[in-house]
Amino acid sequence: MDSKEKLEEFIDRLMAEDRLQTPSDGFTQEVVDRTLAIYHTKIEYRPLLPKWMFYGFGILVVGLILFGFYLYTPNGNYVNYDLVLGKMHDWSAQLFLQFRLSKTVMYIIVIAGILACLQTILLRKHLNNRFA
Amino acid sequence: MDTRSMETDQPNINAILNGDAKAFATLVDQHKNLVFTVALRMLKNREEAEEVAQDTFIKVFTSLKKFKGECKLSTWIYRIAYNSCLDRLKKVKKMQKTVQVEEVNNVELREMNTVFTEIARKEKAMFLQECMKKLAPKDAAILTLFYFEEKRLGEMAVLLNRSENTVKVQLHRARTRLANIVKDRQQHVLKNDYGQ
Numbered sequence: 001m002d003s004k005e006k007l008e009e010f011i012d013r014l015m016a017e018d019r020l021q022t023p024s025d026g027f028t029q030e031v032v033d034r035t036l037a038i039y040h041t042k043i044e045y046r047p048l049l050p051k052w053m054f055y056g057f058g059i060l061v062v063g064l065i066l067f068g069f070y071l072y073t074p075n076g077n078y079v080n081y082d083l084v085l086g087k088m089h090d091w092s093a094q095l096f097l098q099f100r101l102s103k104t105v106m107y108i109i110v111i112a113g114i115l116a117c118l119q120t121i122l123l124r125k126h127l128n129n130r131f132a
Numbered sequence: 133m134d135t136r137s138m139e140t141d142q143p144n145i146n147a148i149l150n151g152d153a154k155a156f157a158t159l160v161d162q163h164k165n166l167v168f169t170v171a172l173r174m175l176k177n178r179e180e181a182e183e184v185a186q187d188t189f190i191k192v193f194t195s196l197k198k199f200k201g202e203c204k205l206s207t208w209i210y211r212i213a214y215n216s217c218l219d220r221l222k223k224v225k226k227m228q229k230t231v232q233v234e235e236v237n238n239v240e241l242r243e244m245n246t247v248f249t250e251i252a253r254k255e256k257a258m259f260l261q262e263c264m265k266k267l268a269p270k271d272a273a274i275l276t277l278f279y280f281e282e283k284r285l286g287e288m289a290v291l292l293n294r295s296e297n298t299v300k301v302q303l304h305r306a307r308t309r310l311a312n313i314v315k316d317r318q319q320h321v322l323k324n325d326y327g328q
Contacts, residue, residue, distance in 0.1 A: 003237060003238050003241070004304065006238055006241050007241060007304075007307055007308065007311055008307060010241050010244060010245055010248075010311065011275075011307040011310060011311065012279075013245070013248070014248065014260060014310070014314065015260075015275065015279040016279075017256040017257050017260055018257065018260050018276075018279060018280075019257045020165040020166060020168075020169045020280065021165065021168055021169045021172050022164075022165055022168065023164055023165075023168040023181075023182050023185060024182060027160075027164055027168075027182070027185070027186070028157050028160045028161055028164065029157075030186065031156075031160050031164075031186050031189045031190065032153050032156055032157050032160065034186070034190055035153075035156060035189070035190060035193040036151070036153055038190070038193065038194065039151045039193075040151075
């Protein structure tokens with residue numbers, strides 16, 4: 001018999017005398033109570049967006065629908081694109097008449113946009129870990 | 133209750149999932165001693181062991197619906213317990229350094245056997261517990277789980293998430309380390325008792 005087998009035999013003999021330890025008396029009851037508390041916890045769903053945002057979004061959708069009806073002409077075309085583009089051109093020409101955007105500012109806006117996207121990913125990961 | 137003679141009264145998983153407290157209490161009663169012993173031998177602290185053992189059963193309850201029966205329920209529970217202990221050890225950075233494996237020769241083994249035979253039966257368990265305290269967490273867990281869970285390498289491989297060969301090597305190393313601890317302890321006891 002080699003030493004490996006002898007060692008195994010000795011440890012087998014040793015471990016045959018081993019006894020399991022017991023936790024405190026109220027262990028099972030405490031575990032059951034805790035699990036029952038988890039089982040009976042009702043999940044409360046809270047809306048991710050506040051109500052005013054839903055109303056705002058609703059108003060926007062209704063506005064767009066009304067705008068669609070306003071643009072609707074019964075001559076076969078559903079939307080009078082010339083009218084839309086013409087209106088938009090007038091509106092933007094008025095609004096951006098004095099507006100000049102330098103390249104630097106534009107790059108800053110682009111970088112800020114990229115950072116915002118990255119932050120969204122990181123924030124999502126953080127929140128997932130926190131509420132997992 | 134000794135787990136060597138259990139697994140006869142299988143708990144009703146569906147009943148547990150439906151919130152049957154009695155069925156869950158049966159499951160806890162069946163496995164609590166081994167879960168607690170493994171936790172105690174890995175963490176070396178009774179309060180912490182009890183806390184981790186409780187958390188293990190909470191995890192068992194919350195994840196039971198994910199249990200597909202690809203291994204024995206007991207193996208799955210002990211795997212959760214083992215991993216929870218490892219997580220706790222990592223958290224408190226209490227991972228004990230493993231002692232280098234020093235092979236024990238046949239003469240030493242024969243001497244140890246003789247001394248162990250002379251120890252009174254009641255004291256043997258106590259002696260073993262003292263030796264277990266000195267063992268590294270992973271070694272203590274692998275020996276405890278192997279000797280109380282039917283001594284099957286296949287189940288151990290699933291439990292530890294290792295290959296059977298790796299488990300075999302880990303088991304041999306754990307045995308060797310325990311033998312070394314027993315040797316040192318016996319020498320210490322003999323020195324104290326007989327001044328040898």
